[in-house]
Amino acid sequence: MYTGRSLVVAITIGVIALILLGKLFLIQVTDDSYLRKAERNAIQRVVDHPYRGLVYDRNNSLMVFNDPVFDLMVIPKDFSLKDTTRFCELFEIEKESLIENFTAAKKYSWVKPYPLIKQISKEDFAKVQDFLIDYKGLFVMTRSVRSYPRSSAANVLGYIGEISGSQLSRDSSNYYVQGDYVGHSGIEAYYEPELRGKKGVKYKLVNVRGIEKGAFKNGDLDTLSMPGENLQSTIDLNLQLYGEYLMEGKRGSVVAIEPKTGEILSIISAPSYDPNVLTGAKFGENYEVLNKDPDKPLFNRPIMAMYPPGSIFKIVQSLIGLQEGIITPNTTFACNKALVNCHNHPSPVNLFGAIRNSCNPYYHQAFRQVINQEISSNTYTDTQIGLDKWRESVLKFGLSNRLGIDTHGEKSGLIPSSALYDKIYGKGRWKYSTIYSLSIGQGEMLVTPLQMANLAAIFANKGYYYTPHLIKSINDDPSRIPDKFKEKRDSGIDAKHFDLIQDAMAEALYGTATRAIMKDIEIAGKTGTAQNPAGEDHSVFIAFAPKDDPKIAISVYVENAGWGGRAAASTASLLIEKYLTGEINRPELEEYVLKGDFIY
Known part of the structure; x- marks a missing residue:
């Protein structure tokens, strides 16, 4: 017979045994966590x-x-x-x-x-x-x-x-x-x-x-x-390699675009580097070397560098003036060097002559008419109103905003507004004489080389552009590129105004860029010489070709190389020849560019 106390002990032992048996059953039969832990030791x-x-x-x-x-x-x-x-x-x-x-x-x-x-x-x-x-x-x-x-x-x-x-x-x-x-x-x-x-x-x-x-x-x-x-x-590797060859030993950018599609044919940042050095076990070591290089090869100049556009912006000024009806093809001004310096050419000139000869005083006077339209009797207020209205027209050319290329790091450039000048000089304390340098693409105005090439595409297309991009298809499917690259964007300028512009740009080579002239291909272009207070001026050139059926639009920017008609125009002309003909038949021009002795 169990006593009361012994019965309690027996029941307790029985309960504990049942719990242990139940736990053992769970472990061995229903719970495989221990099995999985054991497996992980060998897996x-x-x-x-x-x-x-x-x-x-x-x-x-x-x-x-x-x-x-x-x-x-x-x-x-x-x-x-x-x-x-x-x-x-x-x-x-x-x-x-x-x-x-x-x-x-x-x-x-x-x-x-x-x-x-x-x-x-x-x-x-x-x-x-x-x-x-x-x-x-x-x-x-x-x-x-x-x-x-x-x-x-x-x-x-x-x-x-x-x-x-x-x-x-x-x-x-x-x-x-x-x-x-x-x-x-x-x-x-x-x-x-x-x-x-x-x-x-x-x-x-x-x-x-x-x-x-x-x-x-x-x-x-x-x-x-x-x-x-x-x-x-979208890159043409042969054109890319040739452009990099021409830009060896120089600082600057080349951007070439197919105007009808916005496809980038070549985009060159000089100096650059061998992409193979940023692979493998020595990536970190090589990256540090490149990052500390004073020539900044990792700096992507075509989309990150911002420069004054110089005289190439005169084409934009011409188109805005024509669209607004403020100037006409027959509008004529004297080349008055008392207003702003200019090189020697016939005077006075109409719009065609102004583009052909890149006449600074012409645009000084034409820009004044665009800005000061006597909307207000107060000169300061009138200039402010005119500048902001002009700026709205300029922004339609894809300036002062990121174009949206399919790579990161793109800069927006700068087209100044009245708010900027209010901040610099004080509200109501600036007028046309303060900002006239904008008339010839100088002053506070900044653009990227990509934006310059896009301007050339707009001039080639008579008023529209597609966002420049680097990818033509994904897995052999062209429809998969982002939709924004298929959208036609309008500059707000009627196509009829571009006929004079294109003819004048073709003739301009005979005035400021004779080295760029090709025998069998008509190039329409515009030189620029961007002022550089820290040293020699920068050489700028934009162009498209052939003039009557453009297949390539290009911008070239060579730092500290002087006149646009030398370094930039010569480089662009060779690249156009390479792309359209597949070969170079002007070895003397190629030698001139490779030598790089542009300042004399």
Whole structure:
């Protein structure tokens, strides 16, 4: 017989036994968490990184492809070294770097893989792969880096690198993890979603030494990576290479556009760099060198540099005056050098003569009529009203705003408003005599080389443009380029006013840019010499050709090279010849440009 006390003890023991049996049943039969934990001790989850999409030029020449590299991954709890010196010699890593990387790995996780040595080239990996079996806790993850068959278009294509902390925090898709590579500039950054592809995952069984023993669950849980989409750029690689050749040893920009589509044929920033140096294990070291280079090769001048447009802006002034009815083709002014300096040419001149001879006093007087229309009896107020009305017309040419090219970092330039001059001089304390330098593209006015080329496209198209862009198709599908690049944009100027402008621009070469004249192709162009208080003036030229059926519009800006009719016009003329004929038949002009002795 159980006493009351012994009965309580027996029941308690029975209950505890039942609980233990129930828990054991749950562990062994219904709860597989312990099984999964045990499996994880022998399973490696390896991310299968996709190949990025390739990039081709408009003629299907390969511009960017992928090269395999290998990241040596470490699981800290499994890794130990008996001979650190031998390891460092085998894998060509400094002891300090090894310690630093392994410390970072332990800080990240004791049980998760972390890169110990990044981006081992396929040549170096071939030397060490047989030694991996000697080191527990190490395995290799295959990655890829970009490679460039021609050392060209670095600023256009951009580069890829490890994702930054700020980029990771902005990743709403949750696609990226620390250590992933992303586009950091150029096409690589803008079209990152298309280029990156989709990651896959493989689960591998490994023994206690980290040696692979096959796929986990026959690979049923594995997923395949999907490569990124290929891009066809608008760039003509042959034209790009030739332009970079002509700009060697110079500072400046070249932008060439197909006027009828807005497709960028060439976009050159000088000086530039070999894009291959920003790939592989020495990326960080090489980036620092480029970043500290006083010539600023990483600075993308075509979209980031801002300069006074100089005399090329006289064409815009002419068109606004014609559209507003303030001037006509027969409007005539004397070349009065007391107003503003000018070179020698016949005087007086009508509008055609003003464009042909780039007459500064003509535009000083014409711009005054545009600005001071006597809307108010107060001269200061009248100038303010006129300037803001004029500015509204200028903005329709795509100035003082980002055009929206498909790359990051584009600057907007500046077309000054009355608010700017109120800030500088005080409200009601400035008038036309304060701002007359705007009449010839100087003063506070700033444009980018891309905007200059777009102006040339507007003049070629008789009043409209398409947003300049760098991509022609995505995965062979032209319809997939962003819609904004298919939208025709109007400058607000009637097409009829462009006939005189085009004829005068063609004749202008005989007045200010005789070197640019071609025998069989009629070029319409305009020179500019942008004043530079810090040194020699900058050489500027815009053009389109052939005049009656334009296939190329171009801007060239050569810093500290003096008159626009020398460096810039000569360079542009050679590039037009190269694009339209495929060859150069003026070796003496090519030699002149390559020599670069423009100041004399």
